[in-house]
């Protein structure tokens with residue numbers, strides 16, 4: 001399989017331009033996927049530079065390993081990215097110079113029906129990045145209390161029809177377990193009017209995927225850990241694909257940039273807060289029309305980056 005068939009990296013040049021400040025530095029590709037960004041990073045590093053490639057999906061690690069065969073100084077870890085600190089410590093790679101997060105799922109994961117991420121066609125209700133994760137979409141759909149499903153659809157899917165869809169699922173699963181993505185898609189179709197049906201399907205599938213992989217909590221933890229692992233002037237670059245992820249990144253960077261958290265009516269600052277990062281992207285970077293034409297999945301990409309302005313403390 002060629003690289004672009006597995007996954008075409010989004011905002012690739014721009015991401016790597018923002019990430020690499022020192023070609024001899026230590027970098028983390030926290031979502032190595034098909035290795036597209038990883039390869040570009042390796043091409044820009046000198047012989048002293050090192051790259052840690054992380055992914056929770058063994059297929060991604062297997063594929064990326066093949067893609068990066070010709071390079072030295074890169075290592076692979078099959079793990080969730082909120083454990084990157086452990087890998088960096090074990091590999092004697094602290095402090096790090098930069099972290100790249102290209103969130104969500106790869107084209108390969110969407111296209112493989114057996115992974116259960118797509119609402120077209122039929123596959124098992126799986127949706128796990130890590131196949132050893134005890135929680136799959138099958139459990140979420142069939143065993144979560146209806147109220148919990150409602151919350152997930154509302155909060156992780158931002159879907160207005162959350163109540164109707166959860167109601168319908170509860171009704172159907174009361175008779176027989178819901179087994180595959182085609183059945184789930186059909187239940188959603190039958191619960192709502194057909195206007196904007198694909199958008200609703202995408203939102204509900206996204207919501208279940210976020211829950212299964214605990215994506216938002218992992219992102220919050222990973223950003224905090226990445227910050228701790230970074231050297232002074234090291235950077236975090238994040239490409240996100242929906243507003244929930246983007247909000248977390250934006251708020252994290254903003255909080256790190258603030259040098260005071262006193263209420264605005266305080267006559268003078270009494271807090272200990274100091275600026276810890278400087279935001280490099282006042283507005284999120286988006287794909288060009290050209291990139292969107294060639295790779296429609298880049299349409300929703302939003303990239304943000306920030307640079308650490310305090311010293312590495314060495315405490316993990």
Ligand SMILES: C[S@@+](CC[C@H](N)C(=O)[O-])C[C@H]1O[C@@H](n2cnc3c(N)ncnc32)[C@H](O)[C@@H]1O
Pocket residue numbers: 007008009010030031032033034035036037038054055056057060079080081082102103104105106129215218219
């Ligand atoms: C958009 S793809 C990355 C594509 C990659 N940048 C490339 O150029 O091929 C996202 C990847 O991140 C992985 N992933 C998502 N969340 C993760 C997490 N919390 N920990 C580790 N890997 C994660 C997915 O398994 C997927 O392979």
